[in-house]
Amino acid sequence: MIIRKNSFKAIPSPLGCLQVPFRAFSVLCALVFFLTLAAPAANAQLWPTDTASQGSNGPKWPADSLDRRTPRGTVVGFIKAVASENYGRASRYLSLERKLQGKPKGAERALALQRLLDQRGTMVPYSRISNSPNGDLDDNLGPNLERVGIATVNGETFDLILERTEAPEGGPLWLFSSQTVQQIPVITEQEALVPLTDRVLPTFLKKNRWGGVPVGHWLVMLALATLAYLLAWIITFGLRAGIRTFWHKARTDPTSGIIKAFELPFRLYLAVWLLVVSSRAVGISIIVRQRFSELNVIVGQVALILLLWRLIDFITGFSERRLTRIGNASGLSAVLFLRRGLKIALMCFGIIAVLSTIGFDVTTGLAALGIGGIALALGAQKTVENFVGSVTLIADQPVRVGDFCKVGDTVGTVEQIGMRSTRIRTLNRTIVTIPNGEFSSLRIENFAHRDRFWFHPILALRYETTPEQIRFLLVELRTILYSHPSVDPDPARVRFIEMGSHSLNIEIFAYVHAKDFSEFLEIQEDLYLRMMDIVTASGTGFAFPSQTLYMARDSGTSQEKTQATEEQVRQWRDNGELQLPNFSEERINALKNSIPYPTSAPNPPRNGTGKSSRSKK
Known part of the structure; x- marks a missing residue:
């Protein structure tokens, strides 16, 4: 196996290799431990299911003491009941005959469902179960049914279905359907299989219970989480080494950057999958697995956010290197700004998704953020305008850094195009800073790219x-x-x-x-x-604005030329040839093209009829 220098310097032991990535996982373990310390009552507060009041305009029903108004409330209530070993209360979440609910036989059914889930079943994470009285209307199961898990009996897998019924006092009531209850086998203590976890745990870890489950189950779950991450790290490390060995392109950019971006998110997803499979295989109680299921969802969301985060870093880093090579400072500024903006948006969406998974109602927070965003947008109108202007300048590129141009009344060389403003070095060697919102709306004349x-x-x-x-x-x-x-x-x-x-x-x-x-x-x-x-x-010269005063004796007008002109006009009038106020069409056609042009000599003088003497000859 070939290991590059920039991967890991040495691999003295598996734990030594995992020193750096294990720090990230230690934070997850601490979060796991914190969540497992939470009491079941606190867990109930994370998913409020009291639907007595469904809004000012919606229907109102009296509150159900067992929180069975929604599918999520029913599942949470059932898990809480079996965790406290109150199987009579747990039976009231099953669709049984009314006389059996809360009775020994009903309690036996509830216990049987718990054992089935512990050994051969699993439940949907709480955050993925509908918290609406109407249930999930898009699950293709009809309006009165809700899928909340799966179980296996005699090699056959079936869905765990909740059924919506009508409460005696009115309003919906969600219970495990009678069809689901009938498929649950009643297993006696002698018939029950002892899970692997209970077989290997010491007696004191099984006797000491916490949250209705032996303490050993919590410790085994933490150990499985650690082992799942270690195994996922080994698998991803082997895949990366194999890919680099058999595909040489994977060692060079940009392929290596893409592989690196996917490596850690894939490792986290794989660790979660291994944890889910292994915890079910060794027989960890459904109570523990349900508490960890929310953490699994959160880790999946974190992995997705981390993947997007790394892809943003890879894409912007690759673009940044290319823009640096070609010297595009304005594009580089835009890439850096967009990277910061995308990361901030990604963090906001990630926090909202995690809070929603934990159970906090983020609707009010989103509404507040929306109102705050509107107020911020109104207060930052100029900032937004300048940002849009900078994006326009970068996309359209009417000017670039180093161009000599005229913007409005400013003439100079562009020195910097930032995300807020553009700087121009004028002919007086001063710096003029123009906001990009104003810059993009001005008339821009670029002298740097003319061909002639x-x-x-x-x-x-x-x-x-x-x-x-x-x-x-x-x-x-x-x-x-x-x-x-x-x-x-x-x-x-x-x-x-x-x-x-x-x-x-x-x-x-x-x-x-x-x-x-x-x-x-x-x-x-x-x-x-x-x-x-x-x-x-x-032989001539250039003129300049002047006045010339000629000191000469005025000889007056020529009498002979005046008389000749008057005689010519009289003849035109007598012959009807005085073309005033307009020339006739016949006269215009007769005069067309009668002047020789172009000519190298002056035109000959015209006679009294308007025709040249040359044409007469």
Whole structure:
């Protein structure tokens, strides 16, 4: 057998191997001992069955002195009666003829049922028996029957059934059914088999009784619990070693982590199963086994909670290592927070389940927790809002740690995304902290993930620039964009877009390929300098807001051109060709495509009819 270093350093003896896990089990043994010290009267208080008052709106019946209003009350009452060796009282929990209840023959039936349960029977744990006057309506047995255990007679196994009857004073009364009672064999003292426990116990442990049972039965039960755990540990240790020997993948993550998570819960479940089987096999009294049955249920619940706890640790630990490797600090924060939250929720549910199993009424507590939770939620609205915002940021990932972005009016680099807030280092080197609830609702512009940079200057030229100079600039500026290796030619355009209030404006639109903003600034600087050279070479210059005052003598208007214009308008009016207020459809169709475009030369002047002299020729 191969044992890894990180398993156990040495195995000098079985008890030495169990030193660490046995500490956990010692706590369980202490709990067992504490529960076994409880008196039967205290046990009755854990399962209140007084159903005289069934709520303000439900039916009301007088209280039953034997607590037989519910199936659980009947079973608890019967066990208490036989524990106190009051078999006349115990017979009143059986469906017998009225004249036999409390009489010797009825007591014999009650004693026979106890012996049957001691040797060849078992009962359902108290917490699994219905505590409602109506019983369990979902057990497929009908509304008046309840299964509370099993027993074996002559090799045949049958169910122990409670039957709901009507009490003389009204209300339900649950009793062991007549069919169940008829199947109970009456065993005399001479016919009764002596259990193995009674055969091996010394006389003083059998004579001294506690709770209606020899003290030796309690001690044997504790010894069986210890042995069951030791045997379960040996079995799980052997299974783990065998799996690692024959399946090499079980030694590496994540398989080893999953096996480790299941190991201790499986050991606890196996120990409980071994305890139940062995205690029945050696003939431990049903009174002792019923007291331990609740502990078995609790250990099962603890094992389940422990399994979920370990799976949470495994899954979050595995995710934590992966996120650490890729440097995802925000995801790591979310994993740590979720792990704490899940563990707290798991502990709350575990405590509620254990208290419910013990017998405490957790309904009132849950209602109080619900009201308290609502009050807490109202008081912690902002906290919940920030948590939801952080989950949104982590899931959607509009920004990551290290991204340069603009959030609202804040521009800077994201330094940390926490569970409550996000920190941004601004250009002034200050830290701005934004709550995640507000952060997720703001407009976020992320500059870190753009594929290209927009190059969009507008060149403002002097008004003295001639049309020919503008044509020269359009050609040369486009040449620069098309020929530069860092400029994407699609789209790359240069257009004369506006005659502004103090300048003639040329728009340049293009995208630049760069790995980061610093490289883009270098390329932009190169383009600006080349364009300045082109503007200088064209003979014009850049405009700036100004006013020009021309000191010249006003020559007035031209009389010849004024007369020619007036004559042209008169002719249009006389010929019916004055296209005002609107051009006619025929005139529009005649003018379509009459201007040659594109052209490398200025358009020829138009004649008085609106057509060019070239078209006339």
